[in-house]
Amino acid sequence: MRVAMFGYQTWGHRTLQALLDSEHDVVTVVTHPKSEHAYEKIWSDSVADLAEEHGVPVIIRNRPDDEELFRLLQEAAPDIIVANNWRTWIPPRIYNLPPHGTLNVHDSLLPKYAGFSPLIWALVNGETEVGVTAHMMDEVLDAGDIVDQRAVKVEPVDTSVDLFHKTVELIAPVTIGALDLIASGQTEFTRQDRSQATFFHKRAEEDIRINWDWPAEVLERLVRAQTSPYPNAFTFHRGKRLEVMSAVVSEGRYGGTPGRVFYREGGAVVIVAGADARTGLNHGLAITRVRTEDGRELPASEYFTSMGGYLTPRP
Structure with a gap:
């Protein structure tokens, strides 16, 4: 499939690398400009640099809501958009643009820990598992049907850094596994139990x-x-x-x-x-x-x- 990728920091970088290593064709990449936010300077592998190294067109945006971006995506004609760690709202005309819609990759076991800093919040709250979920994007943030989801155990002495390294290794298999299911023609996926949903804000002082x-x-x-x-x-x-x-x-x-x-x-x-x-x-x-x-x-x-x-x- 022809894939447009929205992503940022190491999560986006790992997603793009997985796509580049797969049989899918990355036709364009949209990413954020560099940030001075304390949490966004951590795990800051550049999506833009990786895309440019492989000759993939790069679009830099804080928000994906302008006419030029919409036109460029139309011209790229992706079959699907894949997003990971995109930090702002993606409007419906963008996520519904490709025939297969948009697949979002999120580092939690949805429906729990939607939103921001899920690994840190999960560790503070004493969860015994964390993981990565690939789901179809809809009008509610991190709420669409689950295509693929994989978990890892939280050990008694794990830090958030340990959990980062465990879950970042799940990005490639979850992303490509989900894309392969969609490419095979599957259209029915697992609905999230919204009664179990939790949503967390960004970490701050x-x-x-x-x-x-x-x-x-x-x-x-x-x-x-x-x-x-x-x-x-x-x-x-x-x-x-x-x-x-x-x-x-x-x-x-x-x-x-x-x-x-x-x-x-x-x-x-x-x-x-x-x-x-x-x-x-x-x-x-x-x-x-x-x-x-x-x-x-x-x-x-x-x-x-x-x-x-x-x-x-x-x-």
Whole structure:
């Protein structure tokens, strides 16, 4: 099939590479300009560069809603559009333009985790599986019929970086598998159960601020989700920002007030956690490594020279 590809960052790059390696013919590529957004500078392999290396025409757009783009797509005459990590709304006259419509590739197990940063949100929420879904695009974002979907297990110590590498390897088989089904003439696919749908916004500063009322188990997942090169989860100590680079759930149970710098456990420093920490039934968050406001990285056991005082969400 003749394929037009909409994509951005490493997800789009892997999709384009899969298409270039397949029997399908990539006739044009649409991608975004480079961005300074913190999350969009990560995994930023260039779709434009890859397309140009293979002689594929490239169109740069923030939004795909102008007459020139529509005309160029008409002239390219694709049989289908494939999209992955396209960051803005695609209007119906674009996604319905090819005879086979538009196949969107999304890094979650739809209908759950539609929208943005699905791997990070899924890890914070303690999901046991993540994956990649190829679905037909319709008027509701990430809601169309599922053509192909594959999952990988979330291990207890996985970070968001681990999950990225696991799921990015699924892009090629899911994309080409879905295209081959469509090319074979199949038109009936799996409807999404919209009662199970969840939709998430982009990650931002407020989403990585540590709330010590959360249980230690959730905070430990937040730290793993916000591992480098993503912005690290942070708190404040004595009025200065402190990033938590690594942590585990404490072995012991610690009672008191959430945020209290309380106890040395091995090489870690335990912070009291959980809204009901007063009961003494909770585990704490055992911080193992931190980064200070001036950029120093050091073990928590060296940073916290004495116990006592509090970590707070704001200065």
